[in-house]
Amino acid sequence: MSSAPSPALPDERLAAGAARLATRHTGRFAAETVQGLLADSYLRLAATARVSTHLVVLAERFAAERLDALAHVEGTPGVGLPRVLFVCSHNAGRSQLAAALLEHRATGRVTVSSAGTHPAAEVEPHIAQALTEVGADLAGAFPKPLTDEVVRAADIVITMGCGDACPVVPGRRYLDWPVADPDGAALGVVRRIRDDIDTRVADLLASLPGA
Structure with missing residues (x-):
């Protein structure tokens, strides 16, 4: 056959x-x-x-x-690096900042993903510059839609302003970070948002086992 x-x-x-x-x-x-x-x-x-x-x-x-x-x-569940997923509405600002900053701080000790419930066509202006200033970068990152397998693979899902559209999967650790939206913001505002997220990222990394 x-x-x-x-x-x-x-x-x-x-x-x-x-x-x-x-x-x-x-x-x-x-x-x-x-x-x-x-x-x-x-x-x-x-x-x-x-x-x-x-x-x-x-x-x-x-x-x-x-x-x-x-x-x-x-x-095998529980094997490998901790996996963190950042989710916001458009995957063009907050979640991209958070993912890049965690990648930068973790230096390979965490698997990081980001996605949007309604992804934009491109990353917000000033995001790349704000990251470059602190030694992090987007490394060609682009807005991606949220998919089931990425959610199910995450150990920690961090939501950032996506409201009821954010995913909920039993057994995952969920955190919600009430961070300002950099959509259309000036560079100075984006820098303040970056620093807010970076403080949260540092605290998160310190709480991860083995990271």
């Missing part, structure tokens, strides 16, 4: 990325699973993208993060 056909990719350039991801997860996920998740990642990003120039590259990176989370969910 012939096997089911692989799901069609929305952009033929994704085929190389699907092959790379499938090779990385050989023995863990079927090629069809990888291809389907990559296609879904592309379509989710395309829904809010203003330009499609880098969409193929971003879709592969987004799919890689989702596959890593899914592998963690299906693996």
Whole structure:
């Protein structure tokens, strides 16, 4: 009996990325699973993208993060680095600042993700500059939609102004940080928001076992 056909990719350039991801997860996920998740990642990003120039590259990176989370969910619970997920409405300001600052402070001791319940097309102006000033950077980060596997993989979910749209998964540790929104704010305001978040990040890191 012939096997089911692989799901069609929305952009033929994704085929190389699907092959790379499938090779990385050989023995863990079927090629069809990888291809389907990559296609879904592309379509989710395309829904809010203003330009499609880098969409193929971003879709592969987004799919890689989702596959890593899914592998963690299906693996042995409680094993590996602590996983922290920051969620805000647009994944363009607060959650990007928090994720970058935790990455900077943790130096590889924590797996960090961020997402938005209604992701924007791009990161807010001044965010990258405010991070560069303290030695952190976005490293090509981009707004991403919230997905089930990333939530389920997180040990700690930190919400930042997304209200009732924020996810709730039993067994996760939840924190809500009432941080000001940098949407459209001047650089000086963004700096103050950055410093507020950085203080919270430092306290969080100190509370994590092994981190």
